[in-house]
Amino acid sequence: MRTYLFSAFAIAMLCTGNTPSIANAYDPQLLRITTGSVSGVYYEIGIELCRTINKRRYVHMHYCVVEGSSGSSENLLKLASGASELAIAQSNALAVFISNKNETTNDLEVLASLYNEALHVFVRADSNIAKFADFKGKRINLSERGSGTRVVVDDILEFADLKKSDFPLVLELDPISQISALCEDRIDVSFWVSATPNLIASEILDRCDVVLMDLADIVGEQEIVARGYKISKLSPEDYRGLGAPISSLSVEAVLVKSVHLSDETVSVIAGSISEGQVVLQRNSRFLGGFEFFDD
Template sequence: MRRFLYKCLAGILLVITPVTVIADEPSFITVGTGDITGVYYPVGGAICRLLNKELDRHGIRCVVESTPGSAYNLKALRRGSLDLAIVQSDWLFHATRGSSIYTAAGADTDLRSLLTLHTEDFTIVVRSDSGIDSLEDLRGKRVNLGDPGSGQRNTMDLVLSELGWSYSDLEDVGELQASEMPLALCSGQIDAFIYYVGHPNTSVGEATTFCDSRLIPLPQTLIKRFSEKYPFYRAGEIKGGLYRGNPSDIDTFQLSAVLVANKKLPNNIASELLRVINENFEEFRNMHPALNALNKRSVFTRVGHFAPVHPAVEQYPEQ
């Protein structure tokens, strides 16, 4: 009888043990970012490093994925292939409303904001001998606009529309990745490139280091028109002295990068992420120069401007 009871107990343990192991395994989350030379990738890495430092406490392992950028990230969130993503606030706005490039797909009502991150500036970099001194001078030039469907390409489409231009007004429209732009500019393959990015940035730094290149300002009339017409754009400037040969501030318009998730992201994961950022905020700010200007008020309280907030944010004291 005793032998029979031992066998039964052993059988029960065999059934229970695998369940216990699974419960102790970490939860994996993936953060979609952008090109490795941009700002999204290192910012996503900063978020993951802070989370992973406390893996033993919360059991969440964070992984960064390099992607083509905002438009891709929003689609990936919709189909469930990313857990979190960093995106431009303009395309987040359109995705939640089913407008602009998301008209056919319809509104994604499952998107939820978590954090407002760094600002991003509409940036035009030209080779100094290209004869380009203003936005109007891009007409008839070889300009890299980036991947079709990318956030910055769609923004440039808006700029062209405001100018009354089409792609035919440019000699050539480039579709190079961000990491390819500096060499293409300095070798004479292109005359200029457009980049919507936080500063300082690796690709812009390389372009101004490898050859004589300049950032050119946008006209105030265009900045004012964009700021008044679109709720996600505002006047801004790229600080002078960040790049070789560019000592002056550059007028432009800017927007915010936002960390977003699908509403199905478990509340405990979202809450731990917010806690980690809050408790290690100074360390987070110093993990990339583009984050240096952040303050808790803007990071936690401006997050619901373009998409509904995740329930974890609503419960958070800073909100």
């Protein structure tokens, strides 16, 4: 179980006297959190975080708003450009973003670790797909550009030495659109990276003639671990229809900030979340094990 560091951080801020000042009542500081699809977990978490911060907005004079997006890559672009103050993203997407090594991307850092997200690989039951090598010649959905899922898919397909030219049909569908595409037999393969269990994944498995692919053929590869993935499992407790646990890969969902965010604002975020920790965990099952990183 993870150690909760919010309370210790907030106490440290209080003890050093580095607490938020009461700002001009008519000039609150805006905190924009870019998240993801309005039907997704990132958006849900953004709402809960903002609700917690805004409870004391007239004391610390910071007002939090949630903004939807296509996912991790777009969130990080907005954060780096100054169009938001916070972003929720996948750890591997952040690593790819920072690896571009320009002045803007180096200004981002992880504020908190939220939870793990697993890779779901959906294949049509009649597609005769059992491993990544079987993808060749199949109709595939890579997921929409800008999403954390797309970052993972591009990375995994590169690792498996698969190219777009290997597929007769390549789509870039959003999470909701992939459901009908799988159910109506318009694609053979699709992907989804999310916390487990997940409603979209459950709906796909319940409605469509689809199974989850076991990733046993790649999880043991050292290069996969070197790329920042963790070995994980999807179990029958997560999804009905799974007769036994199957191998998967996971990444972390993280809360990211700019290094230029003031100490006062970081204190407000840490203090608000520390005070509202019990409510956050009650309202969102995905916030039961977050870890806050201070300096």
